[in-house]
Amino acid sequence: MTELIESLLRGLGTGSVYALLALGFVIIYKATRVISFAQPAFMLAGVVAVTYLTPTVGFWAAVPLAAAGTGLLALGVERTAVRPMVGRPAFVVAIITLGVDVAVRVVVNAFIGLDVRHVGDPWGLRTLAVGPVEMQQRHLAAVVAAALLVAGLFAFFRYTRTGLAMRAAALDQEAALAHGVSVGAVFAVSWALAGGLAAVAGTFAAAGGSVDGALWLIALTALPVIILGGLDSLPGAVVGGLAVGVLQELTATYANDVAWLGGNVSVITPYVLMLVVLLVRPYGLFGTREVERV
Amino acid sequence: MLRVRNLEVVYDDVMLVLRGLSITVPPGGIVALLGANGAGKTTLLRALTGLLDIHHGAVVRGEVTLDDEPVHRLRPAAIVRRGVAQVMEGRRIFGELTVEENLRLGGHTDPRRITGRLSEVYDLFPVLADRRRRTAGYLSGGEQQMLAMGRALMAGPRYLLLDEPSLGLAPRLVEQIRELIVAINAAGTAVLLVEQNATMALSVAAHGYVLETGRVVLDKPAAQLLADDDVREFYLGLHAGEGHTRRSFRDVKHYRRRKRWLS
Ligand SMILES: Nc1ncnc2c1ncn2[C@@H]1O[C@H](COP(=O)(O)OP(=O)(O)OP(=O)(O)O)[C@@H](O)[C@H]1O
Ligand SMILES: [Mg+2]
Numbered sequence: 001m002t003e004l005i006e007s008l009l010r011g012l013g014t015g016s017v018y019a020l021l022a023l024g025f026v027i028i029y030k031a032t033r034v035i036s037f038a039q040p041a042f043m044l045a046g047v048v049a050v051t052y053l054t055p056t057v058g059f060w061a062a063v064p065l066a067a068a069g070t071g072l073l074a075l076g077v078e079r080t081a082v083r084p085m086v087g088r089p090a091f092v093v094a095i096i097t098l099g100v101d102v103a104v105r106v107v108v109n110a111f112i113g114l115d116v117r118h119v120g121d122p123w124g125l126r127t128l129a130v131g132p133v134e135m136q137q138r139h140l141a142a143v144v145a146a147a148l149l150v151a152g153l154f155a156f157f158r159y160t161r162t163g164l165a166m167r168a169a170a171l172d173q174e175a176a177l178a179h180g181v182s183v184g185a186v187f188a189v190s191w192a193l194a195g196g197l198a199a200v201a202g203t204f205a206a207a208g209g210s211v212d213g214a215l216w217l218i219a220l221t222a223l224p225v226i227i228l229g230g231l232d233s234l235p236g237a238v239v240g241g242l243a244v245g246v247l248q249e250l251t252a253t254y255a256n257d258v259a260w261l262g263g264n265v266s267v268i269t270p271y272v273l274m275l276v277v278l279l280v281r282p283y284g285l286f287g288t289r290e291v292e293r294v
Numbered sequence: 295m296l297r298v299r300n301l302e303v304v305y306d307d308v309m310l311v312l313r314g315l316s317i318t319v320p321p322g323g324i325v326a327l328l329g330a331n332g333a334g335k336t337t338l339l340r341a342l343t344g345l346l347d348i349h350h351g352a353v354v355r356g357e358v359t360l361d362d363e364p365v366h367r368l369r370p371a372a373i374v375r376r377g378v379a380q381v382m383e384g385r386r387i388f389g390e391l392t393v394e395e396n397l398r399l400g401g402h403t404d405p406r407r408i409t410g411r412l413s414e415v416y417d418l419f420p421v422l423a424d425r426r427r428r429t430a431g432y433l434s435g436g437e438q439q440m441l442a443m444g445r446a447l448m449a450g451p452r453y454l455l456l457d458e459p460s461l462g463l464a465p466r467l468v469e470q471i472r473e474l475i476v477a478i479n480a481a482g483t484a485v486l487l488v489e490q491n492a493t494m495a496l497s498v499a500a501h502g503y504v505l506e507t508g509r510v511v512l513d514k515p516a517a518q519l520l521a522d523d524d525v526r527e528f529y530l531g532l533h534a535g536e537g538h539t540r541r542s543f544r545d546v547k548h549y550r551r552r553k554r555w556l557s
Contacts, residue, residue, distance in 0.1 A: 161398075161405050168388050168399045174348055175386040179379075179449065180371035180403035 002132045007253040008246055013139025013204075015245020016146035020201035021222035022229065022237035023153065024194030029231050030170040031190035034090050038077065038097040039198050040219030041104035046070040046199020047119060047206050047215065048111050054120035062120070063203050067196040074195025075188050077104070083187065105216070112211060121207040142204040149200065150238055153193075157234075162189060170232075217267070221248075224274035230287020240285065244270045295320055296342070296378065296453050296484070300356035301366075303334075303341055303508075305349060311337050313508040314356065319453060324475070324485045326495035326516060328529060329505030335488045336383050338505075339455050342486075343380045344370040360453075374403045379451035383458055383488075385442040389431030393422055396430050396441055400448030407450060415444040418477060436467040443474065453484045460491045468494055492529035496520045 021039060028036045046066050053062035077100050085093045123137040157163035162185075169176040169186045177183055198219070205218045225244050229236025252266035277284065296319040303312040312334050319325045329335050340346045342358055344366075358366040360376055368376075379400075388396050397415060401408040416423035419440045425433065430441055439459055446454060456475070460468040472494050479485050479498075489495035495516075496502055502519040504512035512519065519525050 161402065164391075164395055164399055165402055167391060167395075171388045171390055172386055174345065175382060175388065176399070177348065177370050178343060178345060178374075178382060178386075179400050179445065180374035181399070182369075182371055 003253060005133050006135065007249045009133070009135045010139055011246030011249035012242055013136065013142045013245070014248065015242035016142040017201045017205045017218065017241075018221055018225045018245050019146055019238045019241025020149060020197045021219055022225040022241045023150070023234060024197040025222055025226050026229075026232065026234055026237045027190045028194045029226075031166060031186050032082075034082070034093045034097065035231070036097045036191075036194065037094060038074075038100040038104065039194060039222065040216045041101040041108065042070050042074050042195045042198040043202035043205070043219045044215055045073060045104055045108045046195070047202035047211050048108050048117070049199065050119045050203050051117040051211055052111070059120050059122060063200060066203070067199040070199035071192035071196035074191040078188055078191035082191070083184065117211040119203050119206045119211065121203070123207055125208050136208070138204065138207040141207070145200060145204060149197065153234070166190065221270050224270035226284070227274045228277050228284055230284030232288050233284065233286035236284055236286030244273065247273060295361060296486070297359045298338070298342070298356070299359070301338070301341060301353060301358065302355040303337055303346065303351055304354050305351045311351070311508050312341070315505070315508060315510055317503050317510065319484050319486050321452065322479070322482060322484050323501065324479050324487060324499045326499035326502040327486060327488045327505060328490070328492050328495060328502060328525075333505040334508040335505055336457055339380055339457055339488065341366060342373075342455060343378060344368055344373050371403055374449050374451075377450070377452035378455065379446040379449045379453070380455040381442045381446045381457060381459060383461075385438045387430045387433075387438050387441050387445070389429070391430055392426065393428055393430050393433070393441060394426040396445050397422070397448050400445035403449055408448070411448050411450060415447055418447070418474065419444050436463055436470070439463065439471060440474070443478070447478065447483075451483060453486065454478060455486045455488070457488045458490060459487070460489060460494055472498055490529075492525060
């Protein structure tokens with residue numbers, strides 16, 4: 001029982017990271033109808049920025065600064081590389097974002113260099129015990145951070161003028177335009193938000209460990225998550241992220257009991273889940289039915 | 295004064311859809327624009343509100359002026375700010391947003407006035423006030439049309455462009471829309487009313503234009519248009535000789551006489 005609860009909690013921790021990443025994908029998709037494959041690069045850029053900022057300004061200031069910086073970077077990328085492609089087929093734009101991903105990662109990897117870099121988080125691998133159940137502090141922190149950000153996003157989309165404009169533009173771009181919404185601004189804000197979220201997600205993915213190129217694998221897991229939750233659903237991104245995180249940890253915990261599965265089967269479980277979802281419910285658990293697959 | 299002079303619009307660089315069209319909407323007036331399907335009515339409204347771009351359309355000749363300032367190169371937001379708002383064909387309400395969110399979006403360009411305008415719109419459309427927290431997609435067709443009109447009014451326009459507001463509505467609702475147009479106009483907003491329902495449009499308008507394949511073929515006071523035999527036959531279905539199919543406007547000789555617009 002303790003084992004089960006502990007692995008569930010671990011799952012929620014990693015799931016929160018997936019949820020933040022997936023939210024970025026979905027926000028961009030809703031605003032622009034494009035899947036941005038540049039998200040992994042923004043995540044890496046954000047983490048690396050945190051590793052450079054923490055020694056001077058401390059972890060707590062480094063994270064928001066890095067998130068803002070990554071948001072600006074994403075905004076710049078959108079303006080220069082993606083905006084000129086507006087109106088081209090979604091496939092073409094997706095390929096452009098893939099190119100952006102490679103380019104940004106090459107640059108960021110140069111900053112990682114050969115040293116082992118740490119985000120300098122205050123949690124490390126310390127745990128928190130409630131009775132017999134132990135939970136890693138970094139997982140708890142990830143859950144809390146994700147909850148705060150999700151609440152913030154909810155309030156933003158629900159109560160602000162820009163948020164409302166973004167929701168309207170996602171539903172009917174021309175009608176929003178006709179009422180004076182700047183579609184360019186909507187694109188820009190969506191990319192900036194996604195960049196900031198990716199930076200925070202990356203920080204929690206790297207908390208307690210070191211920063212290296214393998215973080216990219218984590219970012220990639222956001223893809224099965226959005227397929228599961230639905231490309232155009234923000235709640236879907238959150239639920240999907242948590243579900244995939246939990247599923248992965250459960251598999252990691254219990255797969256060892258099944259000898260032939262091997263030790264790393266948890267890495268592929270999200271993709272197996274994605275395959276199943278695509279077969280039975282291609283628009284995801286929460287997605288809109290008409291949304292085409294890309 | 296909202297003026298269109300010798301306007302030519304192409305789609306996809308090749309399809310000439312408006313061919314030297316000129317109309318005038320005076321401040322505070324109601325002008326009707328009639329025309330068969332594909333005549334270019336919606337295209338004209340797009341040209342008036344900066345929405346040609348996203349349809350790969352462009353103004354190639356002529357101009358649109360608002361109080362003598364050319365506006366056909368402006369972005370939609372700039373045109374809304376200058377006081378021209380549109381209710382698009384098919385209503386285009388945001389189905390997943392609430393009624394009030396739809397209205398708030400209409401006030402996007404003028405956020406400080408939203409609260410005041412909301413209460414004005416609710417006064418004009420009490421149904422919307424009753425349903426303000428409802429999801430707009432669940433409203434009836436007539437309510438959706440009112441929502442679309444209310445949303446456009448949230449920008450506080452001096453010129454309101456309506457694209458076939460009576461489309462798909464029962465006669466009683468058409469009558470209600472008609473009365474609302476009169477009320478909106480009485481409050482000082484000029485209306486350009488695009489309609490296929492000529493009876494309704496000409497009964498509120500002071501002046502009317504008939505469009506055919508991107509040209510103005512008739513330009514007369516509404517009362518005269520209502521009395522015009524060919525308008526009666528073509529749009530009102532009155533006095534069609536039995537046995538033969540409806541004629542196209544093209545066949546009607548004296549519409550060939552076109553006005554000279556350069557003035
Ligand atoms: N986005 C577009 N691209 C290319 N051609 C278009 C486009 N929109 C309209 N057209 C063409 O332009 C012409 C005029 O269309 P428009 O929609 O302006 O007519 P309308 O008078 O509003 O017709 P309706 O009464 O059916 O709404 C039509 O021949 C139409 O096929
Ligand atoms: Mg039309």
